[in-house]
Amino acid sequence: MSEEKIYTGSCLCGAIRYEIHGEIGEVIQCHCKRCRKANGTAFATNAPIKKADFKIVQGEHLLKKFASTPTTARCFCSECASPIISIKAETPDTYRLRIGTLDTPLEHKPVMHIFTAYKAEWDTICDSLPQYDERP
Ligand SMILES: [Zn+2]
Ligand SMILES: [Zn+2]
Incomplete structure (x- = not known):
């Protein structure tokens, strides 16, 4: 057997549980308005994962999709x-994970802020990570 990394995660109520059998990509703080609305927060913390690595192990029937743009589905x-x-x-083989739902500790830290041109006016970015007006 190979030494694959497995991450687990779940939603707030615990009905949906998932596993990621592989790596989690760069962690990005997204300040776009749609992420802010979707999360009710100053920004969303997202990281790419491979579709093939992602498995819902419980509650798949509860996962609802919302098309926030014609090309983006938020689940x-x-x-x-x-x-x-x-x-x-455009990138159906890559999912963008909301890493706040992870239960397994994640060792890597965020690497950048994106869409800061749209950030909440009451939010202050207090780290020294690179900031991009939109997507770099
Ligand atoms: Zn839930
Ligand atoms: Zn966003």
């Missing part, structure tokens, strides 16, 4: 509204 728990992943039509 969330229909019981507790936790955002889990988003899927872009």
Whole structure:
């Protein structure tokens, strides 16, 4: 057997549980307005994962998709509204994980802020990570 890394995660109510059998990519703080609305927060913390690595092990029937743009589907728990992943039509083999739902500790830290041109006016970015007006 290979030494694959397995991460687990779940939504707030615990009805949806998932596993990632592989690596989690660069962690990005996204300040775009749609992420802010979807999360009710100053920014969303997202990281790319491979579709092939992602497995819902419980509660798949509760995962609801919302098309926030014609090409972006945001998938969330229909019981507790936790955002889990988003899927872009241009990159269907990559999911963007909402890493706040992870239960396994993640060793890597965020690497950048994106869409800071749209950040909440009341939010102050207090780290020295690179900031990009939109997507770099
Ligand atoms: Zn839930
Ligand atoms: Zn965003």
